[in-house]
Amino acid sequence: MRIVLLGAPGSGKGTQATRLKTELGIAHISTGDLLRAAVKAGTPLGLRAKAVMDAGQLVSDEIVLAMLEERLEQPDTHAGFILDGYPRNLAQADALDRLLKRIGQPLDAVLKLNVPDADIIKRTEIRFKAEGRADDDPETVRRRLQVYAQQTAPVADYYSQRGLLTEVDGVGAIEEIFTRLMAALKSRSTAAV
Ligand code: AMP
Numbered sequence: 508m509r510i511v512l513l514g515a516p517g518s519g520k521g522t523q524a525t526r527l528k529t530e531l532g533i534a535h536i537s538t539g540d541l542l543r544a545a546v547k548a549g550t551p552l553g554l555r556a557k558a559v560m561d562a563g564q565l566v567s568d569e570i571v572l573a574m575l576e577e578r579l580e581q582p583d584t585h586a587g588f589i590l591d592g593y594p595r596n597l598a599q600a601d602a603l604d605r606l607l608k609r610i611g612q613p614l615d616a617v618l619k620l621n622v623p624d625a626d627i628i629k630r631t632e633i634r635f636k637a638e639g640r641a642d643d644d645p646e647t648v649r650r651r652l653q654v655y656a657q658q659t660a661p662v663a664d665y666y667s668q669r670g671l672l673t674e675v676d677g678v679g680a681i682e683e684i685f686t687r688l689m690a691a692l693k694s695r696s697t698a699a700v
Contacts, residue, residue: 508531508533508587508615508616508692509533509587509588509607509612509613509614509615509616510527510533510587510588510589510590510614510615510616510617510618510692511589511590511593511594511603511614511616511617511618511666511671512524512527512589512590512591512617512618512619512620513617513618513619513620513659513662513663513666514619514620514621514622514677515620515622515624515627515651515652515655515659516627516631516642516648516651516652516655517622517627517628517630517631517634517643517648518620518621518622518627518677519620519622519630519677519681519684520537520591520592520620521537521539521540521591522681523620523681523684523685523688524537524589524591526681526685527589527685527688527689528589530685530689531587531589532586532587533584533586533587533588533589534581534583534584534586534587534588534589535588535589535591536575536578536579536584536588536589536590536591536593537591537592538571538574538575538590538591538592538593538595539591539592540592541574541575541578542556542560542566542571542574543560545574546560552570552574555570556570560641560642561641561642561647562642562647562650563642563647563648563650563651563654564650564654565595565596565654565658568596568598568599568602571593571595571599572599572602572606575590575593575603575606576606579606579610579612587615590603594659594662595658595659595662596658596659596661596662597658597661597662597665599662600662600665600666614671615671615695615696616671616673616691616692616695617663617666617671617672617673618672618673618674618675618688618691618692619663619672619673619674619675620675620677620684621674621675621676621677621678622677622678623678624652626678627648627652628645628648628649631643631645631648632645632648673691673694673695675687675688675691
C-alpha cells in the first residue's frame with residue numbers, strides 16, 4: 508500500500524505515520540526527518556537546508572526530490588510506503604506523480620488530517636518545549652502555517668480531482684485518530700473492489 512499523508516505542520520502526521528507503518532508493515536518516509544538527519548550529519552545539503560528550515564520556509568524542490576528518489580530505491584519501500592511531509596506544493600505533487608509512474612508504484616490513497624490552527628499552535632508549543640525544534644517556536648509556526656495555506660493546501664485539491672483524497676478529523680486522542688485513518692483506508696479499498 509502506497510499512501511500520502513497530508514496535514515499542516517503539527518497536525519500529527521509523524522505520530523500517525525509511525526502507527527500506520529507498524530500496522531501495515533510499510534516504510535515511513537518523512538522528508539522533514541531526512542532533512543533533519545542531513546543537517547545533523549553536517550552534509551553540504553544539510554548545511555544549505557538548515558537556514559531555510561529554521562525560517563519555516565520550504566527547501567528547494569530539487570533537493571527534496573533527489574532525497575526522496577534515493578530513499579525510494581531502498582528495498583524496505585517495496586512493500587509500500589507512507590509519505591509524510593511530501594508533496595508540499597503542486598510542483599512536488601507533479602514530480603511525485605512522474606517519479607511513481609516511472610518506477611511503476613502509483614499511489615493507493617491520500618489521507619488528510621484536518622486540525623484547526625488554534626490546536627496546531629497549542630500542540631507545537633508543547634513539542635517546542637519537549638523537543639526544542641527551532642522551527643516550532645510560535646512565530647515560525649505561524650509562518651509555517653502561512654506556507655502551508657498558500658503552497659500545500661492546493662495539493663489536497665490536486666488529489667481530490669484524481670479521486671485519491673480522504674479527509675480525516677485530526678482532533679482527538681491519538682488512538683481515536685488512528686482508528687479513523689484505518690477506517691478511511693478500509694473504505695477506500697472496499698470501494699475499489
Ligand atoms: P516537517 O518535519 O515535515 O514539518 O518538515 C520540517 C521542515 O523541513 C519544513 O518546514 C521544510 O523547511 C522542510 N521540508 C520538509 N519536507 C519538505 C518538502 N517536501 N519540501 C520542502 N521542504 C520540506
